[in-house]
Amino acid sequence: MVNIIWLLLLLAGFAAAAWQGNIGMVTQAAFAGAAKSVDLIVSLAGVLMLWLGVLALMEASGLLQKLAGLLSPLLRHLFPELPADSPAFSGIVLNFCANLLGLGNAATPFGLQAMQELQQLNPKPDTASDSMITLLLLNTSAITLLPTTVIALRSSAGSANPTEILLLCILSSAFGLLVGLVAHAVLRRR
């Protein structure tokens, strides 16, 4: 699936540029995209390393396990295939909480930590497991109580009430997540 989409994106770009007689655009765009990925990784690097350091402290002190035990009953229903005491829950819980608070940058390290734990339980390491896809859905639907970037954008544009869309965002995300989870539940059986 991703193979096809990846090739399709490249091919469509190549064809469109050739048709417009501006094939040089492809070179430029490809180099720009490559450079952008390194920029992204660099901008992510400091925060990611910082949080994984803090996370290691929480893990070693047992704080993480406590927190997970406290909050995971809520999320356990979404991951029925995981054993109740799975270490992945702590990462999942923290990832969910950070997303909820609109701390996207802080959420990623927790999510990746959970991903590593899920990989340990994955019978086929080169293929996504059911729990991995659920975790992915939790992150792409981005249920957040505070979409900080959008609110900043609205207030800098001089909105009379920048936060009035808050509830709409939450409801729309929740609906998106629900639809995603239902589709996941149907497709996972195949």
Added chain:
Amino acid sequence: MSAVVLALSQWAIPVFLIFAPIYALFKGVDVYNVFCDGAARGLRLLVQILPFLLGMLVAIEVFNASGAMQLALAQLQPICNRFGLPADILPLAVLRSLSGSGALAWCAQIIETNGPDSFIGRLAATMQGSTDTTFYVLTVYFGSVGVLHHRHALVVGLLADLAAFAAAFFLCTLIFK
């Protein structure tokens, strides 16, 4: 409500950063070394993610800059008109799943030209705030553990995006029109 959430999100990180090491110290953890070990794990993760991110961003950039995206969108325009969707909204919906910075730029431009409190401005902001960049999340999360076969992950991710956009359009029409 939003003031409480704002305060909570401002306090969450500082409190976390202080509390975690202090608690660990009380539990007899070798705090500095453990912290650095964790950070080193982060570095390895980044190295693992980069190739996947690079591949995806190159393809998206070529697709977007070559005008292929605009061509594809032009095909969808008649459908848009039938449902009464503003013309500028469709590119945002497509961009939102592909590129976080691209969608943000597009959203900012819509808000600037139409005003933040116009119908389309509010709709764009709601859409922007209601999902995350599915391609990015997919690439980073699966890349970090070396998963190559994504099964139905992309399908359900994009379906969730679509549902969120539809809900945003429905709610905005209901409330702001």
